[in-house]
Amino acid sequence: MIRIEHLKKEYSDVTPLKDVSTEIRDGDVISVIGPSGTGKSTFIRCINLLEKPTDGRIFIDDMEITAPGCNIEKVRRKVGMVFQSFNLFPHITVIENIMLAPMDLAGKSKQEAYDEGMELLRLVGLSEKALSYPEELSGGQKQRIAIARTLAMDPEIILMDEPTSALDPTMVGEVQEVIRKLSKTVKTMMIVTHEMNFAKAISNRVFYMDEGGILESGTPEEIFDHPENPKTRRFVQQLKALEIDIESRDYDFPGTQGRIEAYCIKNQVSRRLTKHVQLTFEELIQQNLVKILEYPGIHICIEISDRDGAMVFSADYNGPRYDILSECDPLSLAVLKSAVSKEEYFFDGTKEYANRISMEIKP
Ligand SMILES: Nc1ncnc2c1ncn2[C@@H]1O[C@H](COP(=O)(O)OP(=O)(O)OP(=O)(O)O)[C@@H](O)[C@H]1O
């Protein structure tokens, strides 16, 4: 069990952790979520003393790791960490990476370290890569090796700081699968993640961090489906806005349509709405603004409202006053209006992108 009492971490200009107290029970799988900069990384880095807390106490079972003179090496054996960037040793093989700490720090024999290492490689599905070097592996494979290496020390708790965020999207699944498998064993884990569905699927507890600490904690159902704090609610229900910047007539039009489509799929937007938003992009941006503006500077924001699922498309653009709603050709406007409603145009000459148009996408 880990007990955290009044943990505080202060940097010269911010105090991400003001006063955090909580308990982590054996077998807990805790997802740590929250907006950027709210101290999630700082929090878990304090638990294995990668950061020195400014104040407060942390106990692992009965050992106070924040006590003066506490043996950091001993702490690191109890608290395993998986980093975003894998941190494998490049000059030795996969199996040697895994055997190293058990032999050097835990005093295991070479045979023991090898046998256990191979067992762990099987667990993460990579036994055939035992003799490869890290550079011969994909990102997803490297991260699975890093997880196996952490497991090799049989830590009391495994901390992971966004373990899949440095990966190519095609590799996220294989790493999540390994973590999901681990979460079913009795391993205690704490994982900082931005992937809400993943958090929901693997954890028995969720910490929402904000305002200098754990603002709300509970089961995944409590936090994701019935959050009490308005900030938690806004965070978990918020669907991210897609922002697109266009700075040249030669921008990648098909690629941008692809991004819009991917964003819609990710946010479970209906086919019809997706078609309308793509049509809006084509008609408003590609057929009009990009052609009219001599040096296009366009900032587009596509947002899904968390209240009613309505989708809002807005564009800020440079150039002289140009109200597309009254100045573009009628046919083009008719096409646009088949996909949008509630169009509004606004001009503010003090801004670099002085024109602004926003509209709701028709469902
Ligand atoms: N070594 C440091 N020195 C000074 N300030 C720091 C240091 N590390 C983090 N901070 C600051 O502390 C705050 C919390 O940072 P932290 O990295 O813990 O946030 P986070 O919740 O993990 O964010 P993200 O989701 O972006 O990873 C931020 O304002 C950050 O700039």
Ligand SMILES: [Mg+2]
């Ligand atoms: Mg972080």
